[in-house]
C-alpha cells in the first residue's frame with residue numbers, strides 16, 4: 001500500500017492503495033484510491049446472472065468502471081463475465097471503459113501488472129471457479145504492503161502479470177468524471193460508479209443529473225457502500241432513478257420510484273457464493 005501526497009514527489013507504487021491530499025486540504029481536495037477485487041457491497045454472482053438474462057438479446061452492452069482506481073473492479077467484472085459466458089459470448093460487454101482522474105494510478109494500471117493480496121486470490125478463485133491462473137501469471141516478487149489507512153494491518157502482496165485474455169478487455173481513460181460523463185452513450189449502459197461519490201462533493205448533484213441522461217431503461221447504475229454519504233440518490237428519489245428492488249446499491253430507470261432509505265443503514269450485503 002502506498003500513501004502519496006501532492007506535497008511531495010515520493011511515489012512508490014507498491015499496490016493499489018493511494019491517498020492523495022492536495023496542499024489546500026479542504027473537503028473535496030482529498031481522496032483515496034484504495035480498492036481490491038470483488039469489492040463488497042454487491043451480490044456479484046446473483047447480479048451478473050441477472051444481467052446475463054436481461055441482456056441476452058442485446059447485441060452490445062456498454063460497461064463502465066467510473067472512478068476505477070487501479071482497475072480491480074473492471075477486471076473483476078471481466079473475469080466474472082468470461083467465467084460465466086466464455087470469452088466469445090462475453091465479447092459484447094467489452095472493452096470495459098475504466099475512467100479515473102488520477103494520472104499515477106491510471107498510468108500504472110496500463111502497465112499490465114497487479115499486486116494481489118492472499119485475500120484477493122481467494123475471492124478471484126471463488127468468483128471465477130478457480131481461474132486465477134487463467135487470468136494472471138504469478139511472479140516471484142512479494143512484499144509487505146504499507147499500513148492500510150489508519151490500521152496497523154499489512155498484507156503480503158504478490159506481483160502478478162495480467163494475461164492478455166484479461167488485460168485486453170479493459171481500456172483505461174485518464175479523465176475527470178465530470179467531463180467524461182458527457183461522452184458516454186445514452187442506452188444499454190452498465191455503469192459502476194462505486195465508492196467515489198463523497199469525493200465528487202460539490203459536483204455530485206450536477207454529475208448525478210448528467211449521469212441520469214446516460215441511464216435509460218436498459219441501463220443500471222451500481223453504487224458502493226461508501227456512497228451512502230455523498231450520492232444524492234441515496235438520500236432521496238431524484239433524477240428519475242429508482243432503487244432496484246432486488247439488488248441493494250443498484251439504481252435503475254424502471255420507473256418504479258422505489259426508494260428505501262432504511263436500506264442504507266440496515267442492509268448488510270453478503271457475499272453470494
Ligand SMILES: C[S@@+](CC[C@H](N)C(=O)[O-])C[C@H]1O[C@@H](n2cnc3c(N)ncnc32)[C@H](O)[C@@H]1O
Pocket residue numbers: 031032033034035036039066067068069070073099100101102105175176177178193194195196199200224
Ligand atoms: C476509493 S476509490 C474507488 C475505486 C473503486 N471504484 C472501488 O469501488 O473500489 C476512489 C477513486 O475515485 C477517483 N476519483 C475521485 N474523484 C474523481 C473524479 N472527479 N473523476 C475521476 N475519478 C475520481 C479517485 O482517483 C479514486 O481512484
